[in-house]
Amino acid sequence: MKRSYLACTVARTAALAAALLLALPALAKDQLHLYNWNNYIAPETIKRFEAECKCEVVQTYYSDNEELLAKLAAGAKGYDVLVPTANAVQALIRGGQLKPLDKSQLPNLKNVDPAYMNSPFDPGNQYSAPYAMSTTILGYNDEKMKELGLPTDTWAVIFDPKYLEKVKGRVTVLDSANELFAAALMYLGYPANDTDPKHWDEAAAVIRKAKPYWAAFNASSYIKELTVGNIWLVHGYSNDIFQANLDAQAAGRKFRILQGMPKEGAVLAVDNMVIHKAAPRPDLALKFINFMLDGKNSAELTNLIGSGNPNADAMKYIKPELLKYPAIFPPKAVQAKLDQLKDVNVAQRRLRNKLWTEIKASK
């Protein structure tokens, strides 16, 4: 009574192939392909743009600039707008992957705070328009830090054994050589982008000395660890620390998770909208970029995830309580101490990898 298995299989395959082919004509509708970070645009913003352009926004996600670079370098196409961080923008420009922006189509570009325009990564903003930003700072459990009497405005608290002794095993730092070296360099009083090998050795020594006090190198689950109360102090991204506090409040915790801006300075990461050179719909891409440069639309992302906002016109739409965070909206004095990380050259990268491996392997 067994039916022919082979015949079944063939029939099933044919049916699926037909289904796949039928799915293709759906692509005929006007679509904007946005290659973005996950949860990096408010759903209501998308809805409004879709209504305005009478098109559909299709999002695909990456979780790392390197992922985006690798995929595009291999020749992937079909994406209109990408949202890479500034140093990745520079790499994409060098690789000839981007289409210059037609600024006559971007009247809202004037809304961007001049402090965030004309960065060394894309002089004159030929290819990129700032979208949102974050800083790499300290995040801490206010109750515990007050109890222990620790400062929260200096990198010393995650590097100096004098402080670390009190929070041993309750601290995590980012699992990123670039970010951690930048923090250690600033702690030593050097610029974040310092490339002097002697200074790097000093920074590595600082990191090695502090490592026994840290619970982990953690770049993914520290939000949760902070919220639960297992970890009291982190070196992390401002958006994540903001999220951790929202989660902690929603879970009814007694403590708050606050952001600490180190007085030595911090790393700033600005994400930018760019158009891929093989964009199927550069017209929609420009419309989208201009739309996102509008203050109200830009503010919605900040209200959603607590990202920094380079858009001067957005300030009046941002929830007033957010404007008080120095890590999200750095005052002028702090702004001067923020640095965007530059790419290092091959020899420097090799040296840093070597130092990083030694750090990871040390007891």
Added chain:
Amino acid sequence: MPRRSPWLWAAALVAYAFLYVPLAIVVVYSFNDSRLNAEWVGFTFDWYRKLAANQEMLQAAANSLLIGLAASAVATVLGTMAGVAMYRYRLRLLPVLVLTPIAIPEILMGVSLLIFFVLLNVTLGLVSVALAHIAFCIGFVAIVVRSRLAGMDETLTEAARDCGATPWQTFRHVTLPLIMPGVIAGALMAFTLSIDDFVITFFTAGAGTVTLPLQIYSMIKIAVTPEVNAVSTLLMLLTLVLIVIASKLSPSLFRSD
């Protein structure tokens, strides 16, 4: 029946606990009334309700299923043919060609397939991902089928030929039923490999094509919500159903013979 030592029982218990406790935790926490999912708060169906409204996640799950079914179906047919050919003709080059994709690092295969698709001007999407999955699944099916054939009594096919069966009839009525457990095991393996593949899928997926592993991975940076537990639980259920169906189709698959 020989008495088994308590140590053996203990070892088996520990091994099964290692395999199944993490899965059980995923299922239990899909009913947890907390977005953080760090400790047990209370029972809720909320995450399933949220999942039902989450178009992106559902679309990703549907894509994964569609690709998994299509890739495993095609890979099973081609892989069975390859397995039979490797066993029957003992060619030296064929096994190398069929089995290389198993040994090749996924990252290499992903990048090379992407470059290949771009060269041929294939639009990246469901079809390119399915093709890539078929390519790496064939080898696995072929291996299982060939080892099943190796245990088969050669005289049976000879008897069929003696009775006047054509090669096709011999294959259809003698060989295929005998190797069916291998074919089904190969199909299940291909399905599983396809549905959880990340690296190759990442490179061959186009704008707007998201599969479940891609979707979950992109969420890790922000915090994975219990919706992921919910969708994983549903997938586990589906896998269970598939295994039950397979065992009904071919009862010998789960018996040692």
